[in-house]
Each structure stands twice: as C-alpha cells, then as structure tokens.
Amino acid sequence: xxxxxxxxxxxxxxxxxxxxxxxxxxxxxxxxxxxxxxxxxxxxxxxxxxxxxxxxxxxxxxxxxxxxxxxxxxxxxxxxxxxxxxxxxxxxxxxxxxxxxxxxxxxxxxxxxxxxxxxxxxxxxxxxxxxxxxxxxxxxxxxxxxxxxxxxxxxxxxxxxxxxxxxxxxxxxxxxxxxxxxxxxxxxxxxxxxxxxxxxxxxxxxxxxxxxxxxxxxxxxxxxxxxxxxxxxxxxxxxxxxxxxxxxxxxxxxxxxxxxxxxxxxxxxxxxxxxxxxxxxxxxxxxxxxxxxxxxxxxxxxxxxxxxxxxxxxxxxxxxxxxxxxxxxxxxxxxxxxxxxxxxxxxxxxxxxxxxxxxxxxxxxxxxxxxxxxxxxxxxxxxxxxxxxxxxxxxxxxxxxxxxxxxxxxxxxxxxxxxxxxxxxxxx
Numbered sequence: 001x002x003x004x005x006x007x008x009x010x011x012x013x014x015x016x017x018x019x020x021x022x023x024x025x026x027x028x029x030x031x032x033x034x035x036x037x038x039x040x041x042x043x044x045x046x047x048x049x050x051x052x053x054x055x056x057x058x059x060x061x062x063x064x065x066x067x068x069x070x071x072x073x074x075x076x077x078x079x080x081x082x083x084x085x086x087x088x089x090x091x092x093x094x095x096x097x098x099x100x101x102x103x104x105x106x107x108x109x110x111x112x113x114x115x116x117x118x119x120x121x122x123x124x125x126x127x128x129x130x131x132x133x134x135x136x137x138x139x140x141x142x143x144x145x146x147x148x149x150x151x152x153x154x155x156x157x158x159x160x161x162x163x164x165x166x167x168x169x170x171x172x173x174x175x176x177x178x179x180x181x182x183x184x185x186x187x188x189x190x191x192x193x194x195x196x197x198x199x200x201x202x203x204x205x206x207x208x209x210x211x212x213x214x215x216x217x218x219x220x221x222x223x224x225x226x227x228x229x230x231x232x233x234x235x236x237x238x239x240x241x242x243x244x245x246x247x248x249x250x251x252x253x254x255x256x257x258x259x260x261x262x263x264x265x266x267x268x269x270x271x272x273x274x275x276x277x278x279x280x281x282x283x284x285x286x287x288x289x290x291x292x293x294x295x296x297x298x299x300x301x302x303x304x305x306x307x308x309x310x311x312x313x314x315x316x317x318x319x320x321x322x323x324x325x326x327x328x329x330x331x332x333x334x335x336x337x338x339x340x341x342x343x344x345x346x347x348x349x350x351x352x353x354x355x356x357x358x359x360x361x362x363x364x365x366x367x368x369x370x371x372x373x374x375x376x377x378x379x380x381x382x383x384x385x386x387x388x389x390x391x392x393x394x395x396x397x398x399x400x401x402x403x404x405x406x407x408x409x410x411x412x413x414x415x416x417x418x419x420x421x422x423x424x425x426x427x428x
Contacts, residue, residue: 001064014301030300031398037304044308062308071368075295077246077260082292084171084264091164098165098342103172106334107142111180114138114330121322133378136184140370141327141389143177144170145363166359174365175258179206181369210255214262217245221267226275231283234276238267238284299364306367310387311380319381320388327389332357351408359401362393
C-alpha cells in the first residue's frame with residue numbers, strides 16, 4: 001500500500017473517531033481517540049480469533065506503518081515545536097529550577113529506579129531480561145507526554161505556575177529522555193567500545209549540542225522573519241525551521257527534540273514579539289494549533305491500533321501491570337526527591353509531588369522507542385510492557401488527573417504570580 005493510501009486511511013479513521021468522540025462520548029480529545037481505536041482493535045482481534053474477519057489483513061496494514069519512524073522522524077518535531085511555541089520564557093524562567101532539575105536529574109533518577117524495579121519484577125516472573133535491558137525500559141518510559149494532560153489542567157483552572165512546570169518539564173524531558181535512551185542503547189549495542197567518559201561525552205554532545213543548534217537556527221529564522229511582513233512566507237519559514245532543524249540535528253548526531261524545543265521557545269517569545277505583525281501572530285497560532293490537533297488525532301488513534309500487532313501473551317499483562325507500578329514509583333522518586341530538595345530554598349504549593357507524579361502521562365514516544373530496540377526476546381517483553389503502561393497512563397491517569405488538580409486548587413486557593421521566586425517558608 002502506498003504512503004498516500006496509508007495516510008488517507010489513517011486520517012479518515014481518526015476523523016470518524018474524533019467525530020464520534022465529540023458528538024457522543026465527549027472525553028478529552030486524545031484520550032477519547034485512543035479509547036475508540038483501542039476498542040476497535042479489541043473487537044477486530046476477537047472477530048479475527050473466531051474466524052469472522054481476516055485479521056491478518058488488518059495486522060498487515062498496521063505493521064506496514066513504521067510507528068517509530070513515523071513518530072520519531074516525522075510527527076515529533078512538529079508536536080514539540082507547537083507545544084514550545086506557547087510556553088512563555090518569563091514563566092519558564094520563574095520555574096527554571098523545578099523544570100531544569102525535573103527534566104534532567106528527575107529523568108535520570110526515574111530511569112534507574114524504574115529500570116531496577118522492572119529488572120527484579122521480570123526476574124521474579126522468570127523472564128529473560130538483563131539489567132541493561134531493564135534500564136532501557138526505564139529510559140524509554142521516563143519521558144512524559146504534555147499533550148494529553150495540558151488541556152485537562154487548563155480546564156480545571158490550575159495555577160499558571162503549575163501549568164508551566166508540567167509543560168516545561170514535559171517538553172524538555174522528552175529530549176533528555178530520548179538522549180538517555182539513545183546513550184544506553186549505544187552501550188547495549190557496543191558495550192566493549194564505550195567507556196564511562198565516552199558515555200558522558202555522548203550525553204553532553206547530544207543534549208548541549210542540540211540546544212545550541214536549535215538556538216542558532218532559530219536566530220537565523222528570527223532575522224528572516226524580521227525583514228519581511230507576509231504571513232504566508234513567515235509561516236513557511238517556521239515550517240522550514242522545524243523540519244530543517246530536526247533533520248540537521250539527526251545528521252549531526254545531536255538531540256533533535258531538544259533542538260526543536262529551543263527553536264520553538266525562541267520563535268514563540270522573541271520572534272513573536274519583535275519580528276511579527278498582529279496578523280502574522282494570529283495566522284501562525286492558527287496554523288500550528290491545527291497541525292498539533294491533526295497530528296495528535298492520528299498519533300493517539302495509531303497508538304490504539306498498535307494492539308493488533310503487539311503480541312500480548314497472558315504473562316505480559318502481569319509484567320505490564322508490574323511495569324506500571326514500577327514506572328509510577330520511578331516517577332514519584334524523581335519528582336519527590338527534586339521537589340523535596342527545592343523546598344529547602346523556595347516555596348512550592350502543597351500537592352506538587354502528587355500532581356506532578358500523576359500528571360506524568362506516557363505517550364507515543366515511549367512506544368516508538370520500544371519499537372526501535374533491536375529484535376530479541378527482551379524486546380517483545382519491553383514493547384508489551386510499554387504498551388500496557390501507556391494505555392493505563394492515558395486512560396486511567398488521564399481521566400483522573402483533572403480531579404486531583406481541581407482538589408488541590410480548591411484546597412489551597414489562588415497563588416501569586418511570582419510564587420516560584422518566594423523564599424522557603426513563604427506564604428501563598
């Protein structure tokens with residue numbers, strides 16, 4: 001099947017599912033789309049097992065879509081740029097310590113805690129998994145998805161500071177999580193050729209290099225935007241910035257997600273204020289919001305369809321549930337240690353640890369990274385466990401995090417805009 005026909009089928013199915021959701025089910029868009037596609041997959045598998053439909057044909061269609069390639073080398077750059085475009089640098093500056101530490105130290109700590117727990121869980125069940133393979137699972141499950149939860153957080157009237165922490169941390173920990181995963185994967189593939197210094201150098205090269213590249217290319221785009229006043233051309237420049245930055249970063253072996261996030265922050269703040277007319281700002285926002293909505297509709301629908309081709313043996317459901325517990329404990333460890341340390345010198349609202357832990361939804365990036373692992377018995381276990389964690393995360397955490405946020409918002413009342421700068425012991 002040609003790429004055109006594949007895209008046509010996915011867009012049609014996603015549009016129908018979005019219509020059904022908005023017309024009758026009325027769940028948050030991403031959650032509703034994935035729930036519908038998951039239900040379709042379950043029905044197709046059941047009908048295929050009893051011989052009423054040719055399940056092999058559906059499986060071949062889904063298998064023909066390289067999920068990892070579609071997301072990591074297609075959708076991800078656009079989604080991250082669209083998200084970063086609306087994060088205010090001034091808000092991010094006020095929350096720079098929580099966001100910076102959560103998206104770095106928090107991700108690394110979560111990787112090791114989750115990986116260690118997953119290693120012992122698989123060992124207890126007698127499944128063949130080395131400690132390094134378990135750490136790979138910890139790394140790929142560490143990145144959180146801001147898309148599914150931000151809309152919920154906004155609807156319940158969460159404080160701007162909390163919203164900025166969730167958005168900023170999620171945008172950056174996507175990039176850092178991918179870097180940690182790729183670093184561990186390089187060690188996994190070539191254990192004899194990399195030293196501790198080599199691993200550290202690879203990590204710094206990917207992360208810092210990606211940030212520098214994103215800044216330099218965004219500055220060039222900013223200069224171009226400043227010298228013209230035609231929204232068609234300016235929107236095209238931002239589109240070229242995303243695709244060009246992502247492609248060049250991958251070619252130079254730098255972190256493409258971090259590069260795109262930095263470029264999005266630069267364009268969404270300095271370029272928006274100093275290089276765009278009011279009409280261009282409006283057109284730019286509409287364009288990227290539409291791109292964001294369309295790609296997310298296809299992505300979350302595709303996540304549900306992946307059930308058709310993922311071999312979920314009964315034992316994998318058990319390890320998936322244990323992996324879910326391990327990922328929540330790992331997330332709580334990374335968030336808890338970070339927030340507890342930060343509270344020594346700045347005020348943070350009650351419930352921050354619980355909200356950030358439960359709002360850390362996993363999404364398509366985790367599945368894409370799992371599918372990128374080389375074929376092995378361990379890969380099948382990790383892919384199945386990742387899928388269970390993602391489904392639980394989106395359906396269970398996604399549907400309940402709004403109530404958790406609303407509870408703490410109601411309990412603590414309004415907070416000042418500069419609360420992140422308040423000293424330890426300050427009042428809200």
